[in-house]
Amino acid sequence: MKKAMKDKFMRAKLAFFQTIAAEVEPFLTAYQTEQPMVPYLYTDLNEIIISIMGRFVKEEVLEQSTSVCDVDVSKAENLEESKNFNIGHDTRSAFRAMDGFNTKEVLLFRQDCLRSLQMFCRKLQDKSPITYRLTKALSFCDPRIILESRNIASKRLSAALTEFVSHKWISGISADRIEREFKALSAKPAVIEQLKEFTRDERLDHFWKNMAVSNNLSSEFMSFVKKLFVMSHGNASVERGFSVNGECLVENQSEKSLVAQRLIWEAIRSAGGVDKVSITKHMIHYARNSRARYYEDLENQKKEVTEKKRQENERKRANQIVKELQSKKRKVMAEAHKEAEILDDQIRAISKI
Secondary structure: OHHHHHOOOHHHHHHHHHHHHHHHHHHHHHOOOOOOOHHHHHHHHHHHHHHHHOOOEOHHHHHHOOOHHHOOOOOHHHEOOOOOOOOOHHHHHHHHOOOOOOHHHHHHHHHHHHHHHHHHHHHHHHHOHHHOHHHHHHHHHOHHHHHHOHHHHHHHHHHHHHHHHHOOOOOHHHHHHHHHHHHHHHOOHHHHHHHHHOOOOOOHHHHHHHHHHHOOOOHHHHHHHHHHHOOOOOOHHHHHHHHHHHHHOOOOOOHHHHHHHHHHHHHHHHHOOHHHOOOOHHHHHHHHOHHHHHHHHHHHHHHHHHHHHHHHHHHHHHHHHHHHHHHHHHHHHHHHHHHHHHHHHHHHHHHHO
């Protein structure tokens, strides 16, 4: 901390990293949700990478590349000069507020900023989901993509179906039918109007379910769409689950108790809150008989323990019998080997006569 406080470029460095954070934060915030976001993933990541690359990669290089993953940010000929690339307005403002720096120090700082941007883009190119073909293919059901170009949407659907068929998730006949239905659907004027009215605030799975019902789409189409909507777009729900578990855990708590509390929590959350839970006769009856069910469960646990002990004893007896039989087998094999040697000696003796 003391070293950082003495760094006269610290304010400029913080301002520079803040410009990168401003590019990424909206994406991270939007994807902290349990709604299906996979169809948006390719477009959103592509926009972030292009925006970052636009700060230090030559414009003609970006225009000529067919994919952001193909742009080599390590090649000097693809990059703007250190003195010309965009470090951000806040960073430049931080420079103007500084005193006591020379041109060489500024150049070294800009080179450090350039290396940071290069590393950031390489990490996204190598590790982000944009590297997978299926990520791009599944963007076919994004209404924005369909409105921009039905031809592009159809090509991406075809690529997605190819992946599904190759992994035997759907049959080839179903894939052909889905492709025909999608092309016919996306050409309908009424559907185009619905696509224009769609906003990201709506759930995409609900939108396509309503679309399927109103247009009598096949069960194969809806099954295919459901499979792509259940694909994970991140670990947000898993990480939240760890937090919920941490709040539920108490000392000497059994696994069943934790599972039961999580089920109750999920049910309340799905209902929209404690006051939205519908109290049915079945629930009341179940609560009234909870004591009897508790004793019944205790009896079942005792029976399970007894059964496990019986099975364990049987396994021990079986293992003992197997060991005895293996010992007998070894003795029989040894005696047979000795008799075979005796017979071989007799055969050799007779052969010499």
